[in-house]
Amino acid sequence: MIKSVLIFNQLGKPRLIKFYEQIGTTRQQEILREIHALVAKRPDTQCNFLEGCRSMGTDSRIIYRHYATLYFVFVVDSSESELGILDLIQVFVEALDRMFENVCELDLIFHFDEIHYILMEVVEAGMVIETNLTEISRAVNEGKQLIKPASDHSRLGIGALRGFV
Numbered sequence: 001m002i003k004s005v006l007i008f009n010q011l012g013k014p015r016l017i018k019f020y021e022q023i024g025t026t027r028q029q030e031i032l033r034e035i036h037a038l039v040a041k042r043p044d045t046q047c048n049f050l051e052g053c054r055s056m057g058t059d060s061r062i063i064y065r066h067y068a069t070l071y072f073v074f075v076v077d078s079s080e081s082e083l084g085i086l087d088l089i090q091v092f093v094e095a096l097d098r099m100f101e102n103v104c105e106l107d108l109i110f111h112f113d114e115i116h117y118i119l120m121e122v123v124e125a126g127m128v129i130e131t132n133l134t135e136i137s138r139a140v141n142e143g144k145q146l147i148k149p150a151s152d153h154s155r156l157g158i159g160a161l162r163g164f165v
Helices: 025-040 082-100 105-110 112-122 133-162
Strands: 002-009 014-019 049-053 057-067 070-076
Touching (some): 002 025, 014 112
């Protein structure tokens, strides 16, 4: 099971934090700091798997990929395949690239809601539900289509009220 998905930059600033178990905010920050300290000091030539982290328990594993200035980190239990999770990180990043055309850190900052929605299409309640990029893109685009008309109507409603004031 996937325990958490974290994306942070080289300075440790979180860009996405998603925990699939109930954890308090202070503990989440401790986990983020600990994982950043473990991952950031490793050279790119070393393996992308780490055994356990004190904050998440002894049966947890940290699996990560470093892209440009961002670290994509999945914390999983011992039942997950390391190579499978590496592939999942690749699928997630490719889905982000499809939606934002060369995703960068600013996309994660300004479009955090879309990032969470894409993650929800890939992982739900700590379980992988979709890995097909075409299906992920289709679902996200359908979601955008549902949201877009609602926001257009709300602007019309505000504009219509101005005429009555």
